[in-house]
Amino acid sequence: MIAGLTSGEWAVIGLSVKVGAVAVIGAMPLAFALAWILSRKRFPGKVLLDALVHLPLVVPPVVTGWLLLLTFGANGPVGRWLAEWFGISLVFRWTGAALAAAVMALPLMVRAIRLSFDSVDRRLEGAARTLGAGRWRTFAQITLPLALPGVAAGAVLGLARSIGEFGATITFVSNIPGETRTIPLAIYTALQSPDGGASVTRLAIASVLLSLAALLVSEWLVRKGAGR
Amino acid sequence: MIDIDIEVRRAERRIALSLAAEGGLTALFGPSGAGKTSLLDAVAGLVTPERGHIAIGDAVLFDSASGINLPPEQRGCGYVFQESRLFPHLTVAGNLMFGTNRADQGYRWLEPAEAIEFLGISHLLDRRPATLSGGEAQRVAIGRALLSNPRILLLDEPLSFLDASRRNEVMQVIERIRDELALPILYVTHDRVEVERLADRVVDIA
Numbered sequence: 557m558i559a560g561l562t563s564g565e566w567a568v569i570g571l572s573v574k575v576g577a578v579a580v581i582g583a584m585p586l587a588f589a590l591a592w593i594l595s596r597k598r599f600p601g602k603v604l605l606d607a608l609v610h611l612p613l614v615v616p617p618v619v620t621g622w623l624l625l626l627t628f629g630a631n632g633p634v635g636r637w638l639a640e641w642f643g644i645s646l647v648f649r650w651t652g653a654a655l656a657a658a659v660m661a662l663p664l665m666v667r668a669i670r671l672s673f674d675s676v677d678r679r680l681e682g683a684a685r686t687l688g689a690g691r692w693r694t695f696a697q698i699t700l701p702l703a704l705p706g707v708a709a710g711a712v713l714g715l716a717r718s719i720g721e722f723g724a725t726i727t728f729v730s731n732i733p734g735e736t737r738t739i740p741l742a743i744y745t746a747l748q749s750p751d752g753g754a755s756v757t758r759l760a761i762a763s764v765l766l767s768l769a770a771l772l773v774s775e776w777l778v779r780k781g782a783g784r
Numbered sequence: 785m786i787d788i789d790i791e792v793r794r795a796e797r798r799i800a801l802s803l804a805a806e807g808g809l810t811a812l813f814g815p816s817g818a819g820k821t822s823l824l825d826a827v828a829g830l831v832t833p834e835r836g837h838i839a840i841g842d843a844v845l846f847d848s849a850s851g852i853n854l855p856p857e858q859r860g861c862g863y864v865f866q867e868s869r870l871f872p873h874l875t876v877a878g879n880l881m882f883g884t885n886r887a888d889q890g891y892r893w894l895e896p897a898e899a900i901e902f903l904g905i906s907h908l909l910d911r912r913p914a915t916l917s918g919g920e921a922q923r924v925a926i927g928r929a930l931l932s933n934p935r936i937l938l939l940d941e942p943l944s945f946l947d948a949s950r951r952n953e954v955m956q957v958i959e960r961i962r963d964e965l966a967l968p969i970l971y972v973t974h975d976r977v978e979v980e981r982l983a984d985r986v987v988d989i990a
Contacts, residue, residue, distance in 0.1 A: 677869075679865070679869055680869055680871060680872075682830045682856070682869075683863065683865060683869040683871075684871070684882070685829070685830070685855070685856035685857050686828050686829070686830070686856045686857075686859070686861055686862070686863040686929075686932075687857075687862075687882050687883030687928065687929075687932045688857050688860075688883050688885070688932055688933075689857055689882070689883075690855070690857050697882075698871060701873050702872070702873055
């Protein structure tokens with residue numbers, strides 16, 4: 557079945573993986589920092605920050621896409637600034653699709669990473685301090701390695717979510733072949749055309765396999781973390 | 785020379801410790817829940833006392849009057865916790881060596897090879913903590929603390945999770961540290977037998 561994919565469909569899958577990978581790599585530093593703050597810090601407004609991070613999970617994706625358009629579009633405050641200073645435009649570009657995917661993947665990534673920070677035994681950090689390790693060495697050699705499987709699981713989940721992104725993407729960067737037409741958008745397009753049935757089947761199977769692989773990898777990473 | 789006079793707040797209670805000793809093994813003796821562990825945590829810098837001072841040798845670790853409060857990594861307290869707290873992602877060797885590069889090399893009691901020999905753990909070096917028995921884990925934890933060049937050793941009920949034969953084994957190790965290395969030890973316990981066998985002096989914690 558996979559062997560039957562046309563070159564156009566392979567290109568769609570390739571684009572989806574590229575968009576997903578860039579989205580996850582771009583979102584990771586922010587997701588990591590937010591997860592750390594939400595797991596370890598206490599401050600006024602924490603509940604609000606937590607809610608804001610989770611917003612893309614509950615707001616209709618179309619609304620998220622529209623807000624991205626308002627912000628990063630040609631007339632949006634950030635969009636205009638990017639165009640003026642860097643000559644960058646995200647609208648109708650695959651980079652815009654990556655931004656939409658990153659925003660949608662962020663809550664899932666923050667959740668997974670935060671859980672892994674929560675599960676690190678703080679007493680081990682105390683033990684490391686008594687052995688002469690400062691805060692940074694304790695973080696680098698104790699906290700981070702113990703949390704790493706969860707961080708990796710968060711990245712895999714984020715990748716799966718990014719590859720599946722539809723609503724925010726089509727609203728923000730439209731459905732342009734070769735540029736922003738990722739797997740879900742290609743399936744949507746094929747569904748509209750009278751002879752697209754076979755293509756829908758092939759792409760659907762490909763996306764199920766991709767998602768299943770991502771879930772299995774993520775589960776394996778979490779188990780690996782819990783098993784020691 | 786150990787000079788400790790502190791008051792630690794724990795929940796709604798205040799626990800006090802006042803102690804001046806030359807060295808040897810000092811037992812902090814009292815029933816479970818008396819807050820003995822909080823006192824060791826305060827000496828190690830994991831908990832900040834309400835007031836008082838802690839000095840070991842010529843180093844002042846804490847003094848509320850002059851605002852001195854060294855972080856745990858600068859205190860030089862080799863802490864052996866009740867539940868070992870070995871790092872699960874490191875091998876036994878990795879655990880033992882974790883504290884060896886502490887900047888202050890003035891308290892090098894043993895070379896790693898000597899400590900491994902002394903504790904009888906040479907056959908465990910490549911193992912992960914999860915695969916160790918309670919007695920093995922506790923000897924590794926003692927080794928890890930010894931190799932961090934400590935000014936003082938803090939032992940928190942190190943025998944409590946061990947069966948009788950393992951207890952004897954670890955007690956012999958502690959006696960050797962006390963007698964052969966002459967490393968000052970604070971030893972928390974609620975067991976009269978351990979106190980009678982190991983302690984040079986006893987401080988009752990009510």
